[in-house]
Every structure is written in C-alpha cells, then in structure tokens.
Amino acid sequence: MTYQMLSIKNLESGYGKMQVLFGISLDVKPKDIAVLIGPNGAGKSTLLKSIFNLVDIYKGKIVFKNKDITKIPTHELIELGISYVPQGRQIFSTLTVKENLEMGAFLTKEKDLIEKRMKEVIESHFPDLGKKLDDYAFNLSGGQQQMLAVGRALMQDPQLLLLDEPSLGLAPKIMKELFRKIIEINQEGATIMIVEQNAKQATKIADKIYVLEDGKVALSGDKNILKDKRIEKIYLGGR
Ligand SMILES: Nc1ncnc2c1ncn2[C@@H]1O[C@H](COP(=O)(O)OP(=O)(O)OP(=O)(O)O)[C@@H](O)[C@H]1O
Ligand SMILES: [Mg+2]
Known part of the structure; x- marks a missing residue:
C-alpha cells in the first residue's frame, strides 16, 4: 500500500443530529494538492472541519501519516503538523x-x-x-x-494545510497572487487540501480533485474529471 499523508475511510460526521457526511473515503499523497469542489451545502467545509476535529464524528477513520487521528483534539493536531x-x-x-x-x-x-x-x-x-x-x-x-x-x-510550519475557499470574494488579480503563493507553499513541501469553488482555478493547481455532492464523494480523479459531463449535472441538478 502506498504511504498517504492523509487517508479517510468511510467517514460519517455532522453537527449533533444533523448528519452531513455519509461514508467519505479519500486519500491525499504527500506533497499533493487535493482540491475539493461541489455545490453549496455539499459538505466541503464539514469535511475539513472533520479532519481538524471540530465537528461530531459518528463513524469512520481519519489517518494522518499512518497515525489514527480521528479522536485527537484540535490543539494536538496542530502540534502533529496540521493547520486549517x-x-x-x-x-x-x-x-x-x-x-x-x-x-x-x-x-x-x-x-x-x-x-x-x-x-x-x-x-x-x-x-x-x-x-x-x-x-x-x-x-x-x-x-x-x-x-x-x-x-x-x-x-506552525504545517505538513498538511487545510484551506477552505481562500479565494472567496477576491478580485481576479489578487486571487491569482494568492494561488501563486499556495503553489509556492506546496513546492516547499506542504501537502494541501483546498476547497475551491472556481473550477478553472482548481484545475490549474490540483493533483487530485474530489467532487462532493450531498455528503458523498460523487466523482474523483485528476484534472480531466472536470470535462466529465456529470460535473455539470452535479452543479445544476440535484438540489
Ligand atoms: N454549525 C452547523 N450546524 C448545523 N448544520 C450545519 C452547520 N454548519 C453547516 N451545517 C449544514 O451542513 C451542511 C453542509 O454544510 P457545509 O458548510 O459543509 O457545506 P459546503 O459544501 O462547505 O457549502 P458552501 O459551498 O456553501 O461553503 C449544510 O446543510 C449546512 O446547512
Ligand atoms: Mg463551505
């Protein structure tokens, strides 16, 4: 089995009785930029919050560098090398x-x-x-x-950086600058998981893309998955 920076297995999480994620499984390789996309309310932010232990986790497992971190409190996760x-x-x-x-x-x-x-x-x-x-x-x-x-x-000099829609509301020029910096940070060695609504930007930086829909991974793959006809349906249909 290849060594993963982050490995999530059958994750179910949410807020009290409000379950949001239903069996999420995904892997992020060391030094990769993984991009999460999906419509509003799909559970993208909840997924990042799950990794950082800020929501209720009902089932499943989150593994960071071969260590099960599912129940580890946030401040310890920061010490282990995760920033959000x-x-x-x-x-x-x-x-x-x-x-x-x-x-x-x-x-x-x-x-x-x-x-x-x-x-x-x-x-x-x-x-x-x-x-x-x-x-x-x-x-x-x-x-x-x-x-x-x-x-x-x-x-904290993180090894895994979780970024939730950093480009939101920024003018195109500033957004480009921010993405340049994110790539720089990645090239210096940090693995990155980023939520990004702008699909075009996502393709530019992603090693791996995960498309979330209704709390599940609907599609995943490299940049080419954005050409998949199903993407349009996920964004326009459904909800
Ligand atoms: N603190 C909370 N308490 C209860 N429900 C919440 C809370 N935060 C989010 N939710 C619900 O969880 C679901 C997923 O929300 P989440 O914020 O993860 O989606 P998202 O994919 O990040 O959406 P967006 O693109 O709008 O940021 C939504 O139905 C939302 O209403
Ligand atoms: Mg969000």
Whole structure:
C-alpha cells in the first residue's frame, strides 16, 4: 500500500443530529494538492472541519501519516503538523498583523522561535505583510486579510494545510497572487487540501480533485474529471 499523508475511510460526521457526511473515503499523497469542489451545502467545509476535529464524528477513520487521528483534539493536531484556514476571513481584526501571526504559533512557548518563524513566513511568502506588522488587521484590504489568514496558518510550519475557499470574494488579480503563493507553499513541501469553488482555478493547481455532492464523494480523479459531463449535472441538478 502506498504511504498517504492523509487517508479517510468511510467517514460519517455532522453537527449533533444533523448528519452531513455519509461514508467519505479519500486519500491525499504527500506533497499533493487535493482540491475539493461541489455545490453549496455539499459538505466541503464539514469535511475539513472533520479532519481538524471540530465537528461530531459518528463513524469512520481519519489517518494522518499512518497515525489514527480521528479522536485527537484540535490543539494536538496542530502540534502533529496540521493547520486549517476556515472559510471566511477568520482573522482577529482588532489585533495587529504581528499579533495575528503570533496567535498562529500559540502552542510555541519560546518567543525567539516565534520571531524566527514569523520572519520566515514573511520573507518567503508575504513580504507585503512585513510592511504592515503594526497595522490593525481591519485596516488591511480583503486580499491582505486572506494572505494574513494563510500566513497565520503557516506559523506552525504545517505538513498538511487545510484551506477552505481562500479565494472567496477576491478580485481576479489578487486571487491569482494568492494561488501563486499556495503553489509556492506546496513546492516547499506542504501537502494541501483546498476547497475551491472556481473550477478553472482548481484545475490549474490540483493533483487530485474530489467532487462532493450531498455528503458523498460523487466523482474523483485528476484534472480531466472536470470535462466529465456529470460535473455539470452535479452543479445544476440535484438540489
Ligand atoms: N454549525 C452547523 N450546524 C448545523 N448544520 C450545519 C452547520 N454548519 C453547516 N451545517 C449544514 O451542513 C451542511 C453542509 O454544510 P457545509 O458548510 O459543509 O457545506 P459546503 O459544501 O462547505 O457549502 P458552501 O459551498 O456553501 O461553503 C449544510 O446543510 C449546512 O446547512
Ligand atoms: Mg463551505
């Protein structure tokens, strides 16, 4: 069996009595970019939240680097090397850029280490944020806020980065810039699972695409699956 960075088997999860995912199985190879697409309400965000242990898991198994992480609390998952950028810009708007980045490393006790990592994140990916370290996050543009959200997730130097629709609401030019950075982060070694509504963008970056529909994997494959006639039906029909 090939070694997987992430392996999900028959996952059933949701919110209390509201079951959302019904038997999801998928694998993500090390260094791959896996893209999740599917109509609104399909369960894409719930899948990422399941990996990060933020929802109720009723059945199934989530394995990260050969370790069963299904019941491991979120803060331990962060320590193991998983970071998550939620849908919407969940930054701390009344904190400064620097404080936001520091929050991304809240598990790190040594101040020097946090400073060092912040320098790395800024220098290698987000030089623009470096010029705004003392600005309040609410003063940043939408694109900069999203970059900050990703930068914060990089503060723990994750091996697996979960990104929930980072491009949502961004102007095309900013979106392209963000995707360039995501590819850079991937090339530096992080495995990425990203939810992306924009199918064209998804094809550009995906090693593997999973199409979710009604809490199940409806289709999966490489970029070519977007040519599949069923995709249109999944998006237009169904719900
Ligand atoms: N906190 C919650 N409590 C109860 N039900 C929820 C909660 N969050 C989401 N749901 C429900 O779970 C289902 C799947 O939602 P989810 O957010 O995972 O979909 P999605 O594929 O990410 O959609 P979108 O493209 O709109 O972001 C929906 O029916 C939604 O109403
Ligand atoms: Mg969502």
